[in-house]
Amino acid sequence: MNRAFIASTIAALFLVGACAAEDANNLGNGPNDPNSPADPNSPADPNSPTPTPSPTTPTPPGPGACEANPHVGFAGTDFVADRKPGEIGTNRRRVKPFTSLATEYKRVLGVVPAALPSNVAAFGDAPARWFAEPSEGAVSLYTSYTLAFTTCYDTMTGANFQVAPTAATAATECAALQRKAWQRTATPDELAACADLVVNGNPAETNPRRRWAHGCASNLTATGFTTY
Amino acid sequence: MKHVSRRGFLQAMGIGTGALVGTRLAGSSLLGNAYAAASPEPTTLVVVYLTGGFNAIFTGADAFTNTSFGVTAGNSTVIGGGVVIDNTLANAIPAGIRNRVASVGIRHGITDHGNAERSLFLSGNASAPLMLADAIGGTGAIKAAVVGAGSLPNGERPAPVNGVSLQPINDMKATIEAIAGALAAPNLADRPTMAKGLIAARTMSKTAVAKHPQSLVWSTRASSRRSPRCRSPSRSSTRRSSTPPTT
Numbered sequence: 001m002n003r004a005f006i007a008s009t010i011a012a013l014f015l016v017g018a019c020a021a022e023d024a025n026n027l028g029n030g031p032n033d034p035n036s037p038a039d040p041n042s043p044a045d046p047n048s049p050t051p052t053p054s055p056t057t058p059t060p061p062g063p064g065a066c067e068a069n070p071h072v073g074f075a076g077t078d079f080v081a082d083r084k085p086g087e088i089g090t091n092r093r094r095v096k097p098f099t100s101l102a103t104e105y106k107r108v109l110g111v112v113p114a115a116l117p118s119n120v121a122a123f124g125d126a127p128a129r130w131f132a133e134p135s136e137g138a139v140s141l142y143t144s145y146t147l148a149f150t151t152c153y154d155t156m157t158g159a160n161f162q163v164a165p166t167a168a169t170a171a172t173e174c175a176a177l178q179r180k181a182w183q184r185t186a187t188p189d190e191l192a193a194c195a196d197l198v199v200n201g202n203p204a205e206t207n208p209r210r211r212w213a214h215g216c217a218s219n220l221t222a223t224g225f226t227t228y
Numbered sequence: 229m230k231h232v233s234r235r236g237f238l239q240a241m242g243i244g245t246g247a248l249v250g251t252r253l254a255g256s257s258l259l260g261n262a263y264a265a266a267s268p269e270p271t272t273l274v275v276v277y278l279t280g281g282f283n284a285i286f287t288g289a290d291a292f293t294n295t296s297f298g299v300t301a302g303n304s305t306v307i308g309g310g311v312v313i314d315n316t317l318a319n320a321i322p323a324g325i326r327n328r329v330a331s332v333g334i335r336h337g338i339t340d341h342g343n344a345e346r347s348l349f350l351s352g353n354a355s356a357p358l359m360l361a362d363a364i365g366g367t368g369a370i371k372a373a374v375v376g377a378g379s380l381p382n383g384e385r386p387a388p389v390n391g392v393s394l395q396p397i398n399d400m401k402a403t404i405e406a407i408a409g410a411l412a413a414p415n416l417a418d419r420p421t422m423a424k425g426l427i428a429a430r431t432m433s434k435t436a437v438a439k440h441p442q443s444l445v446w447s448t449r450a451s452s453r454r455s456p457r458c459r460s461p462s463r464s465s466t467r468r469s470s471t472p473p474t475t
Contacts, residue, residue: 091439091442094444095444121401122398124396135396139402140402142402145417150415153414186432189434193431197424202424213415214421214425217425221425222430222432223432224433224436
């Protein structure tokens with residue numbers, strides 16, 4: 001009996017290992033992949049002039065490799081015949097559910113926005129024991145920005161946020177915030193968008209903290225934070 | 229403070245997901261569209277989707293007059309244009325607009341209930357309500373809205389039509405604040421800079437939206453199904469030899 005159990009266990013482990021390898025190939029190495037150099041835990045900086053090539057970059061599958069298994073019904077119709085193979089790694093990101101936002105804001109800013117619970121309806125949270133795929137719209141994004149701005153302003157009390165931003169300081173602070181909020185290093189374009197907003201968004205603003213808070217809120221309204 | 233129109237502000241809120249295409253955000257003319265000369269009045273198409281269907285006596289009672297469900301000329305009303313509906317509903321519609329009510333029947337011929345529901349909102353592969361909202365034009369900040377916690381059948385989020393998307397309205401308080409703006413305070417965002425912040429956020433979201441257009445912006449019937457699993461080339465080469473690949 002023990003021998004049979006050990007043999008079945010080994011067979012099961014082999015199958016699990018085979019599936020895991022296949023899934024890893026399917027996932028590809030997106031910017032949020034833990035094995036990707038774009039991951040914040042990776043020592044490789046994607047913005048480096050000489051980025052380290054990823055040794056695990058997947059090779060796109062050949063034509064037909066991603067087609068579904070045929071499921072032929074009684075009438076001889078293949079129910080999955082009209083399924084369309086997609087590109088590796090595309091259409092995988094989803095909007096974070098409202099229930100995750102409290103911990104997400106706290107992870108990035110250290111506190112939960114005080115007005116978050118009272119804005120649950122703006123995000124269309126599903127009732128208890130029901131599931132609804134989260135989605136975003138103009139109203140929920142407005143709410144996200146306003147919640148983030150207030151919380152950013154209230155928490156950006158450091159001396160570095162009491163002085164008007166320069167191109168250099170904006171780039172530094174934006175890079176740090178983006179990496180923390182998005183859990184990956186921002187691309188040069190993303191970094192430039194944030195820095196430009198902080199420096200040039202409202203140069204007449206006399207309260208530097210508000211300029212920094214706008215940059216912070218903008219990062220927390222981008223898909224890097226609102227989706228996963 | 230520099231004036232930012234309500235519509236322009238909402239247009240600037242196109243970040244990445246559903247709102248990217250909301251209120252004519254697609255394309256490069258973000259704020260350009262906001263100030264573009266347009267129709268003389270703000271217009272919004274509101275879709276009220278009633279899960280569970282609509283009783284036929286509310287849309288075409290004459291089909292049953294003196295034959296079924298007790299419908300008679302006495303308990304139904306001819307409201308004009310060939311539309312005959314139940315008295316209760318007819319009385320709820322102001323007399324002045326009764327002649328503007330249309331009853332649209334759709335002969336979809338689909339036996340799959342879910343797919344039939346979905347087809348009610350499609351014209352070909354395009355969203356019929358969004359085509360209508362686009363054709364209406366106007367200057368509405370939100371040009372097409374689905375109101376309430378529910379959405380269209382099967383949770384559909386239709387692809388935008390010429391930049392007009394279906395915006396979910398789940399909460400009127402937040403919606404009013406978005407359109408009217410909040411009070412001024414040091415820790416409250418000002419609208420002009422906020423509009424720029426949202427534009428910046430859209431720039432930061434550009435790569436993700438381009439790579440995940442269906443899962444982040446809209447869903448389609450195809451994407452709502454289970455994703456096919458990739459198979460090794462050696463296995464896939466031996467199957468479906470008689471079935472041409474679909475595209």
